[in-house]
Amino acid sequence: MEDYDYLFKIVLIGNAGVGKTCLVRRFTQGLFPPGQGATIGVDFMIKTVEIKGVKVKLQIWDTAGQERFRSITQSYYRSANALILTYDITCEDSFRCLPEWLREIEQYANNQVVTILVGNKIDLAEKREVHRQRAEEFAEAQSMLYLETSAKESDNVEKLFLDLACVLIREAKQNTLDNNDSAPMPGEGKNINYLSCCNIN
């Protein structure tokens, strides 16, 4: 009855005010709401995309960034196929909190989860506090994919979700192949050359 080939759950995490909700709304609704209120708790949206004829349903969970909501948001990490760890390139502090978020992931997410680091708000280039190279190096050291986006200008937002979908499809296929020794070694990293995977708009 349900019309899709794959269903993936993606959870956005990261400090308050880095633009998680705006990324989700840009991707799912094509909107950039001015003055988007802080997310209280958790929310989710769905978007089905087609990648090379394969229908992929993305269930995107948006979480409150403030620390005191963590007890609620944590329980949604576990079943996530992918995490979008977001920071704000104009806010050093949101970058410095990343190790703390990685500990959260380590503790609460499943060890096969694909994590992508996203530096948002590149439209505010003149206010940049975190250099791209620094973030790339950090992401690489942690075996994370890295992408910079602007939810406001819609830069790389489609790409973010579609690339992620590609990686997840590949992983899913891989898992079906090695069905018998199911779990890949934890900490193996996900150095998949995913960027060339999708050529769709």
Place this chain on the structure above:
Amino acid sequence: MADVENGDQTFDTVSLQTEGSRFGDDGESSLGSDSELNGFPGSRETDKYGFIGGAQKYTAESAQDVPPEVLRQRELKWLEMLKDWDKWISKRFKKVRLRCQKGIPPSMRGRAWLYLSGGKVKKERNSATFKELDSREGDPKWVDVIERDLHRQFPFHEMFVSRGGHGQQDLFRVLKAYTLYRPDEGYCQAQAPIAAVLLMHMPAEDAFWGLVQICEKYLPGYYSAGLEAVQLDGEILHSLLKRVCSVAYRHLDKHKIEPVLYMMEWFMCAFSRTLPWASVLRVWDMFLCDGVKIIFRVGLVLLKSMLGSRDKLKACPGQYETMEVLRAIEPRYMQEAYLVHQ
């Protein structure tokens, strides 16, 4: 669509103060003349609550109009009550409650809320407190988060529309003062809309005491680290739903929609981000009189209205569809007349 943000557009501030803007008792404009606007498309005309646009703006369907002569009568009654408040509260509370249910006249609302909440008494007993807190520097840890939230509270309300305008400045003062008043609690993001609603009706010091009362007396523990109190109320709401509307209860259970998924914003913001403005005000009139049970009742009415029959459930067969329904509540269930009547 991409250009709709904190742009460089500066509107001339006079045009924002159209007739019909009537918030608070003094009608003071909050627009700093040099301030940058939050950025919003379309009409700049304010509705009678001070909204320029957005989903919560006045619509004829969402609100009931009270005939002027009835309003005049009510204003007189409220003036009478406020003059002799202690007596009314202790001896004729039922009458006060009835009048809150009928809706507090807009011109009286700010004072009435301050009296009802007990904020007035607190303020009088601690007359130097706010001034003292207001003059102190806040903890950078809280100041930083608060500052990031200032431009995103009711961006379509004329009071909060301009970056760095008086509304946003007062919001900062109130929230910062609270973190100094209760350093153990600090700031929770859900407090900002609460403080903003109060500021639409009263000056900063009064709004501060109103916030104190809501955080400590009406919704104790809701905003504390761990958020246990609100999660517990989520469970209570869920079990009340079982009694009130078992169809909806079973549906939510079946699709694993936990209370925190739909009720956090409802409860922590006392519906201020959910309902059309006329309904928000009526709910708050009753909430500040009767407390959290009003929030429970509104929550139950909404759940029952949206998920209360097999027919309605056909439209939302899955977890996502149900969440959609709960997120985008049908306007007819949020009309002030419907909610109050229920």
